Amino acid sequence: MLIRYLVQSVILVTLGVILGNIIAETNILSRLTPVIKPLCRASNLPEECIISLLTTLVSSTxxxxxxxxxxxxxxxxxxxxLITTVMGTFPVVLGESLMRVQAPLAIVILGPVVxxxxxxxxxxxxxxxxxWALIYSKVVLNPRAISAENSRSERMSMTRETVRKGLKASYSTLKKTIPLLVITIVLVGFLLDHGLMDIISGFFDPLLRFLGIPGECAAALAGQFIHYSVGYAVLGSFLAEGVITRKEAILTLLIGSMIVISLIYLRYSISMYISLFGRLGLRIAVINYASSMVAKLITIGLVLWLM
Known part of the structure; x- marks a missing residue:
């Protein structure tokens, strides 16, 4: 599992860095102006940020x-x-729900309602x-000038020279990024396999008790560590047998997603952000994680209120 993710991360990071540098060397952005211009105006973010947001629909990494x-x-x-990474949460979740079939599996295994x-x-x-990232960017950022459409010859400026420059710029970045990414992922993976996972689970235990989640649901949470479909299957059987209510199942799934997010950040995201952004990466990771936890707690509160 770790080796597969490590190889996948290295490949996707390499492709992303190369793509970003090639785009920076060309006028490709001008061809996408009709698409990204409204998003730039709405957020005050530059075109490059909007391009990366669109890419996250296909691959977050x-x-x-x-x-x-x-x-x-x-x-x-x-x-x-930083703002772009927080704002990219919805495109990432939307893309993962559709392209990794999480949504169809959840509906089939848990039933259409739950x-x-x-x-x-x-x-x-x-x-x-x-x-809230969009609102924050609109308040704190000054609007940037949006490039006008260029001539046809300028828009089609993907030449061997621009690609060569993009690859050259990518090499200097990847030479520092990939070793750090590999070392951090392996190190954190080792710690998780030797007790860190128990500490994380214990951190969320008071929340489980506070919400009155039945002890049987611990099996579903453990299943989500293996794969989300395993957690779905356990809860699906509990629902079918009447062991838990729909509300308890949904609360368990939301708490489970908080634990899984914590594991993902510790095992993968922190190392990826630091390797990609340097010292800024740790700040991005902390703010994104805090944002995710607050949003999940708000969602749990909504379930408690409405169900």
């Missing part, structure tokens, strides 16, 4: 790597990079993160 390439190249500021509500709550949690 590639989109963030692309963003890091723009940041290291001086095209965007650290604040703009599965549908859970997927919508996940999207809601991600959406409010994107919204």
């Amino acid at each position: 590639a989109g963030k790597s692309e963003l890091a390439a723009f940041y290291r190249g001086g095209a965007i500021t650290g604040r703009e990079a 599965g549908g509500i859970y997927i919508l709550l996940n999207l809601f949690s991600a959406f409010i993160q994107t919204i």
